[in-house]
Amino acid sequence: MAVSHVIEDERALIDAIREIAQERVAPRAAEIDHSGEFPWDMKELLAQQDILGMPFPVEYGGIGASELAIVMAIEELSRCCATTGLLLAVQQLGSLPIHLFGTHEQKQKYFPRLATGEWLAAFGLTEAGSGSDAAAMTTTAVRKGDKYILNGSKRFITNGGLAQVNSVFALTDPSKGTRGISAFIVEKDFPGFSVGRIEDKMGIKGSQTAELIFNDCEVPVENLLGREGDGFKLAMMTLDRTRPGIGAQAVGIAQGALDLAVGYSKQRVQFNKPIAENQGIQFMLADMATSVEAARLMVYNAAEMIDAGAKNFSKYSAMAKMFASDAAISVTNDAIQVLGGYGYMKEYPAERMMRDAKITQIYEGTNQIQRLVIARSLLTEL
Ligand code: COS
Numbered sequence: 560m561a562v563s564h565v566i567e568d569e570r571a572l573i574d575a576i577r578e579i580a581q582e583r584v585a586p587r588a589a590e591i592d593h594s595g596e597f598p599w600d601m602k603e604l605l606a607q608q609d610i611l612g613m614p615f616p617v618e619y620g621g622i623g624a625s626e627l628a629i630v631m632a633i634e635e636l637s638r639c640c641a642t643t644g645l646l647l648a649v650q651q652l653g654s655l656p657i658h659l660f661g662t663h664e665q666k667q668k669y670f671p672r673l674a675t676g677e678w679l680a681a682f683g684l685t686e687a688g689s690g691s692d693a694a695a696m697t698t699t700a701v702r703k704g705d706k707y708i709l710n711g712s713k714r715f716i717t718n719g720g721l722a723q724v725n726s727v728f729a730l731t732d733p734s735k736g737t738r739g740i741s742a743f744i745v746e747k748d749f750p751g752f753s754v755g756r757i758e759d760k761m762g763i764k765g766s767q768t769a770e771l772i773f774n775d776c777e778v779p780v781e782n783l784l785g786r787e788g789d790g791f792k793l794a795m796m797t798l799d800r801t802r803p804g805i806g807a808q809a810v811g812i813a814q815g816a817l818d819l820a821v822g823y824s825k826q827r828v829q830f831n832k833p834i835a836e837n838q839g840i841q842f843m844l845a846d847m848a849t850s851v852e853a854a855r856l857m858v859y860n861a862a863e864m865i866d867a868g869a870k871n872f873s874k875y876s877a878m879a880k881m882f883a884s885d886a887a888i889s890v891t892n893d894a895i896q897v898l899g900g901y902g903y904m905k906e907y908p909a910e911r912m913m914r915d916a917k918i919t920q921i922y923e924g925t926n927q928i929q930r931l932v933i934a935r936s937l938l939t940e941l
Contacts, residue, residue: 564863569628576632579608580639588640591765592911597721598765601643606676610636614651614658619670626800626862630807634855637811638818641915642765644811648804649717649766652923653680655797656726656742660785665744669724681722683713683745683771684794690715691928693728694737694791698773700729705780707731707743709773712755717922719769720754723747726797727771728790740790744782751776762914799873800865802923806858806883809919813851813887816894816912820844823898823907834897843897847890854883874936881929884919891916 565573583604591598605611613629615621624632629651637644654673657665672678689695698711709729713719725745732739745752755770785793821844824835834840861879864872891913895902902909920926 565625565628565631569625569631572624573628573631573635576608576610577635579604580635580643584636584643585639588643589908589911591640591642592762592915593764593905595759595764597767598642598646601640601765602646602676602679605636605643605646610647611650611676612674613647614654615670615674616658616666619666619674621670621674626803626865627859630803630858630862633804633807634811634814634858637808638815639811640765641808641812641912642763644808645717645763645766648801648808649682650676650680651804652682652797652801653718653722653724653726655800656682656784656793657724657744659796659800660742660789660793661744664781665784669744673724678723679718679721681716681718681725681771682797683716683719683725683727685713685715686711687714691925693794694740696728696730696740698727698729699733700731700741700743700778702731702780707778707780707783709743709745709751709776709778711773713771715758715768715922716771717766717768719767719771720747720757721767721769725771726784727773728794729773731787731790735788737791738788740794741787742784742790742793743778744784745773745776745778749776749778761917762911763918798923799876802876802880802929803858803861803865805919805923806854806861806879809880809883809887809916810851810855810858812912812916812919813847813854813883813890816887816891816909816916817844817847817851819907819909819912820847820894820897823901827898840897843893847893850886850890854879854886857882871936871940874933877924877929877932877936880919880923881926881933884916884926887916887919888913 612621613624617623633644700707700709727743727745731741751774753772755772758768827834857879861875895909
């Protein structure tokens with residue numbers, strides 16, 4: 560596996576997470592997929608083990624992990640259960656706007672309970688008519704005295720309705736385009752906040768994906784993140800930093816599928832010998848392993864660039880997410896092929912892995928949007 564540059568303490572943490580994932584997360588994965596229910600037990604496990612505290616600074620009760628350690632943790636969890644890996648990824652996504660633009664008071668108010676896992680976080684950007692075109696949002700926020708009044712709705716929100724803390728983006732000045740978008744911390748029990756439809760999905764079945772509805776929702780002015788008009792930039796800055804985490808989820812799923820295919824091919828006997836003795840299977844496994852490793856290196860590299868404060872990491876972050884998610888689809892597809900008829904059956908996890916992998920090509924920006932980000936960066940670099 561790739562050489563990584565995490566410090567010794569973080570190496571020990573990742574090793575512990577791998578063990579926890581294999582012993583306690585893996586046995587629950589099929590059941591979580593089958594029931595489609597949010598895995599509160601996995602949330603508790605991640606909270607108790609301080610895994611949900613990884614993205615939060617030590618001074619606010621977290622463990623202040625590096626981005627590299629966070630992506631490695633997401634990878635280890637997703638190798639066993641993509642829904643469980645997503646718990647950590649979204650805890651970071653939903654809280655990163657506060658991390659980036661929040662005041663000390665805002666961090667002090669929200670981070671300690673997010674770090675312990677008592678509270679979950681969510682990221683409210685997407686709307687029914689505003690997906691890839693994030694600036695096409697119609698949710699509005701109008702200031703009235705010491706409150707902003709939000710009206711509109713958000714769609715496909717991971718942890719929607721479960722998260723106490725929601726980073727929500729809304730138009731404060733529709734005439735200014737992207738510069739008229741602002742970001743707010745919206746608590747689940749603010750007046751006027753409610754949860755609409757809960758989606759039935761193809762994969763990551765245990766993760767709750769819901770609609771957030773704002774009906775004259777009252778948000779105190781002190782919950783504005785940064786200044787009015789900072790919202791779009793903040794959303795983009797957040798996604799630049801969290802896309803490697805989705806890449807890591809994809810790497811984890813792909814590694815899980817590779818492990819399964821290797822194990823199966825050594826045991827499955829056809830024509831009086833294990834199918835692994837056929838070069839046709841060996842070449843497939845070799846290609847799968849090479850894709851996983853290349854994706855992993857890209858994800859680790861993007862995470863290390865973020866940790867190092869590198870200037871142009873946005874392009875690498877988009878490349879890592881795009882490459883790793885495409886690899887996850889291809890590797891899980893091949894894993895099903897290696898398992899043959901068994902791969903197609905729900906008795907084996909290969910088909911779940913493929914369904915789980917598909918979303919990594921879509922959320923936090925479709926892979927077409929990643930290409931756009933990469934190309935724009937290439938064409939504007941000196
Ligand atoms: N970091 C900081 N600022 C950024 C930025 C980034 N990565 N990307 C854009 N901006 C800024 C631009 O600099 C520009 O600022 P100025 O007004 O000061 O010039 C502003 O944001 C608008 O940028 P741009 O004109 O590029 O916006 P577009 O409407 O063309 O949208 C894309 C750009 C397509 C990249 C954006 O809409 C996007 O990322 N879409 C996908 C959204 C997504 O990932 N959704 C998933 C939701 S979470 S599951």
